[in-house]
Amino acid sequence: MTGSSNNVILISCDALRADHLGCYGYRRNTTPELDEFAQGSVRFRNAYSVSSHTREAVPALMTGQYPDVAIDSKYHLVSDTIASRLSEHGYATAGFHSNPYLSRSYNFDRGFDTFDDDLYLGQHKIIALAQRALDKLRNRHYARAEEINRRALAWLDSIDTGEPFFLWNHYLDTHGPYNPPAEYATLYADREISGREAQRLYKRAINDPESITDDEQRLLIDLYDGEIKYNDEYIGRFLASLRERELLEDAIVLITADHGEAFGEHGCYGHPRYLHDELTHVPMIVQPPGNKASVLEAPTSTLDIAATILDMIGRDADLPGESALADRDGDRPVFLQVQGEDNHSHLKRYAVRTHQETCRCERDCGSNAVEYADCADQGLRSELETHVQERIRRETGDGKRPSENVDGNIERRLEALGYK
Template sequence: MTDRPNIILLSVDALRADHLGAHGYERETSPFLDELADRELEFTTAISTSSHTREAVPALLSGRYPDVFAANGYRYVPKTVADRLSEAGFRTAGFHSNPYVSRAYGYDSGFDTFDDDLVLGRNKLVALAQRALNKFVLNRGEYHARAAEINDRSLSWLDGLSDEGPFFLWNHYMDPHGPYNPPAGLTYADRELSNDEAQTLYQKTIDRPDEITDEERQSLIDAYDGEIRYLDDQLRAFFDALDDRGLLEESLIIVTADHGDAFGEHGYYTHPRYIHESLLHVPLIVSLPGERRSDTVTTPVSTLDIVPTMLEYAGESGRELPRGPLVDRDGELVQNEEVVFASATGEDEHEGIRRFAARGERWKAVLEREIDSGEIVSEAVYDLAGDPTETEVLSVEDAESGTLVQQLKDFSASRLDSVDTTTREGNTEEQSTEVDERLEALGYK
């Protein structure tokens, strides 16, 4: 292994783990990811820190709990891994098309090159205007840059680098995110939806989820699975391109998702601010530099472990972060605390509530606290061994899960008491609120 390998983070928006073959899904949606999971390090119980992009991605890039960002109106909070690695001498680049983590919110900090598909400027409202222009006026027919385009842009950047020093590359793929409209020939449905039909149906899942019919639900799942299959093909192409350039052996590569997606299992669709497994359980595969290391880890890990892992391989300290790396520089697994935590701030009538979850290997405890008073307003336990879809609520008095319940109470109380309100200059809550309204009007949840 080189002294400091290249570091590549490939994250996918709204990709739930149980729609992949490696996690037992009946459809062949992910042949490449299944192969990758078999030959590399796979963490089968990876839990996102939150259920939606605005909290999950900044936590994924910073290694810090998402309440930090929720408390600031979802503003960028330094330092991300890009800031740290840039200071350590890495060439840095990011490629994606998600306006919530664009330069309009300051996420270009630390990146030498940052391509967020927003060409009209840094201002939030201008960025949103471009999304509307692309969608309704220019009729691009898609709501984000496809994975093939993200691959082409990032590979062009790689080809333009000199051979001096390591690089950090972040690709964030939007394809599984709604509206679900896979390229022609890749849907699992009997009939492909037009772009307008996909948008209309997706909007219905947000506005009137209780009116979604069984046929419409199946159509949503069919199209979502087609998006995954397309993405899987593009991830294979990207790995092949890295191999052709001799970069696989010289790079730490991490593949994961920011959160999952729901299809009516608990009465809602897309990824609102709940903390069920369909939203929190994500894939996580780590390809180590040098000699291949294959292993399957079933104990719970957190997406917060990803930044410490990248810092470990960069030779940088992440001791101030709440969790540690998944593996050390020798490729040996690191034993972190086996209970992981997730949370999400409620919205609309629940905006004064923060939801917390503690995930063990078998048990899962959840509770809601009022943000202002800290009062617990609800709590429950699930036995995921016998009830993986969380349909049977168990009493928190259950003796077997008692330790986990207490850990969650302690954790949630400490997070409400210790949120860091560091913000960046130039961000205002008024701007953030207006952007929220416009994004929701565009069907972006």
């Protein structure tokens, strides 16, 4: 354990699957900056997101609670965030991102002194109209990594860095539609396509996956890898800027993703609400103070991130996760969950992962009937059964859904990003 004076920097990437990083064995040199950072840090080879969709994965990551505790039935955050906890211990707190599902409209500003969600709505009508016009003109509905860096560094330069701070940057570039900046657009792809073509292809892949040809599948992967390379470069630049400001050496730095991304595996593209490895196996790299380098094999969950941070600053977590840096021998089960959508909205899917085994199940929330699959290990199935029963016991309330008052600009951006 360390003292509570260490700065904490959490970097998360949207829809970044682990097996497209060099340090996780990818064939392309997509992540030289992250690979170099990982060499001096603790890399978790078998890290899994607690869920396959941003609306459940990020709440768990930011609170250390399972999604069915962290959010309400309309995905509004209702649990304390790591920012809330660190604020209580004297940390200045700030978050920078541009995913509408993580906006202040869903209470994700909870615990942050400064919270920039790239949605300057309600502040001034002219600003809101200008933002809408700019989004339409550039056909891009989020802030690029370069802009997230600029805003985060401006905040750092405005505060007293002699006092501890918690900074969260969430980068959206690796989320579809895959439309890398010009110099990255043909880095792997043999042809360049417009932003609108990229958007149409991405939406068709999600809505009609069987229509995607082999060439189109390769193009989607090539463009995705171009986005990863761009994102990697700007994460590297951000870390270099922290180093120049002498803010990196003794800081606690955690780098991960909210979930992965599918490219035709199991007949899907994007990140539908299932719990297969391409959707849940994510990178997790942690730099504790002292730059201890190692590679850990034991399964780890993004649910552990909040507990890991609190452990490293010497505070009790009292969370269902545990410190990823805790000494442990052998294997360990980690649990995943996701709520179905549309025609499957009455279903909840659960899974348990160990180093070599998986067990999955699907629960009908109306009858609480549970159907199990891929459960060759009966002991593992028993652990999942116990976990599911505990989740059912945790579900409380009268079933009423709170009203959702979300600005139309948020809905528009969500549609552009393929969520709608």
